[in-house]
Amino acid sequence: MTNQKRFNVAVVGATGAVGGQIVKLLEQRQFPVNTLKLLSSARSAGTKLSFNGQEFAVEEAKPESFEGVDIALFSAGGDVSKALAAAAVERGAVCIDNTNAFRMDPDTPLVVPEVNIEKIKEHQGIIANPNCSTIQMVAALKPLYDRYGISKVIVSTYQAVSGAGSRAIDELLRQTKAALEGTDVNPDILPVGSLPVKHQIAFNAIPQIDKFQDNGFTLEEMKMIRETKKILDDEDIQLTATCVRIPVVSGHSESLYVELKEDFQMDEVRQMLADAPGLTLVDDPESQQYPLATESAGKPDVFVGRLRRDLYEPRALNMWVVSDNLMKGAAWNAVQIAEYIAAERQ
Ligand SMILES: NC(=O)c1ccc[n+]([C@@H]2O[C@H](COP(=O)([O-])OP(=O)(O)OC[C@H]3O[C@@H](n4cnc5c(N)ncnc54)[C@H](OP(=O)(O)O)[C@@H]3O)[C@@H](O)[C@H]2O)c1
Numbered sequence: 001m002t003n004q005k006r007f008n009v010a011v012v013g014a015t016g017a018v019g020g021q022i023v024k025l026l027e028q029r030q031f032p033v034n035t036l037k038l039l040s041s042a043r044s045a046g047t048k049l050s051f052n053g054q055e056f057a058v059e060e061a062k063p064e065s066f067e068g069v070d071i072a073l074f075s076a077g078g079d080v081s082k083a084l085a086a087a088a089v090e091r092g093a094v095c096i097d098n099t100n101a102f103r104m105d106p107d108t109p110l111v112v113p114e115v116n117i118e119k120i121k122e123h124q125g126i127i128a129n130p131n132c133s134t135i136q137m138v139a140a141l142k143p144l145y146d147r148y149g150i151s152k153v154i155v156s157t158y159q160a161v162s163g164a165g166s167r168a169i170d171e172l173l174r175q176t177k178a179a180l181e182g183t184d185v186n187p188d189i190l191p192v193g194s195l196p197v198k199h200q201i202a203f204n205a206i207p208q209i210d211k212f213q214d215n216g217f218t219l220e221e222m223k224m225i226r227e228t229k230k231i232l233d234d235e236d237i238q239l240t241a242t243c244v245r246i247p248v249v250s251g252h253s254e255s256l257y258v259e260l261k262e263d264f265q266m267d268e269v270r271q272m273l274a275d276a277p278g279l280t281l282v283d284d285p286e287s288q289q290y291p292l293a294t295e296s297a298g299k300p301d302v303f304v305g306r307l308r309r310d311l312y313e314p315r316a317l318n319m320w321v322v323s324d325n326l327m328k329g330a331a332w333n334a335v336q337i338a339e340y341i342a343a344e345r346q
Helices: 017-028 078-090 113-122 132-148 166-181 219-232 266-275 327-344
Strands: 007-012 033-040 048-051 054-057 071-074 094-097 126-128 150-159 238-245 252-260 279-281 302-309 316-323
Touching: 007 017, 007 078, 017 033, 017 048, 017 166, 017 327, 033 048, 033 054, 071 078, 071 327, 078 094, 094 327, 113 132, 113 219, 113 327, 132 150, 132 219, 132 252, 132 266, 132 279, 132 302, 132 316, 132 327, 150 219, 219 238, 266 279, 266 302, 316 327
Parallel strands: 007 033, 007 071, 071 094, 094 126, 150 238, 279 302
Antiparallel strands: 048 054, 150 252, 252 316, 302 316
């Protein structure tokens, strides 16, 4: 398209795990970029990153950085979004925020394009990207929700370390080497956050992602519960989540028990999931085909398999849902939203 409108884009957290993937996707998708600002903290200012064959120096993110910016993609932690998103909006930018800062704000749409893209119209400057574990779950639930209604979901997650940022990836690799060499693994990063105790992730499974809440659930578990209700616009749906960090670099896996409101035929469910946008059905037990984290890495889709009717509740379905947390769980969902905004403004 020759007269395509091009946009001034800022990526906040460009040196991070999610930000790096956003920059890659903007390039791969040939997003109509006019100018690009790559922003980080003062620590990485001056780092060179490449985009479309050109080198860009990373700058420290400040309110003035957003002068003239049309679309700002934030993935530098909730505090940075809280400190800078308003400054970006004041200067006329639309912010697509990957952090937890605004997700439950009633004025901020929480968007998974395949599920509720119509909500972006309601934005007042900020559009929130849901939590990575929520995105892949709601993408898989949506076709079932629309066809049968859902009364209850019980989810257990098996989450990759990249969900906790690039330092957690380094930590897994370092600890794995140390454990194999028989030296001390010295846990330092996981669970992430200002928590007094850190645990070994190499050869382990940690049933804590983020801080414990007063009700005994962790913040990650409560994010999955609250965000799903908001995205499906259904306060009555019952959800229970147990979130576990496992020693995988990328790709979150989830075991879901889903109670539907109506009877279902397995063949119809299979067909609906196979046809749904953004979902890939991988479900052939005979040839041992089911979604795997290794197979999802670098791909935009949410993979669904291990479909089976529950043994005791005939209206319930068990399934296994896998997606690359840095792609659909973060960067790809954000870039999809940016593409909708760009298309609307052409
Ligand atoms: N990883 C995932 O799967 C995932 C999924 C969904 C949402 N998220 C959310 O996305 C955000 C980033 O996650 P990540 O995994 O990419 O983390 P990360 O790898 O640790 O990267 C953090 C990024 O934020 C920048 N940053 C830190 N403090 C800053 C400050 N004061 N001002 C400006 N930039 C600052 C860092 O820059 P420096 O290089 O200067 O430190 C880096 O670019 C988090 O809020 C996370 O919850 C992550």
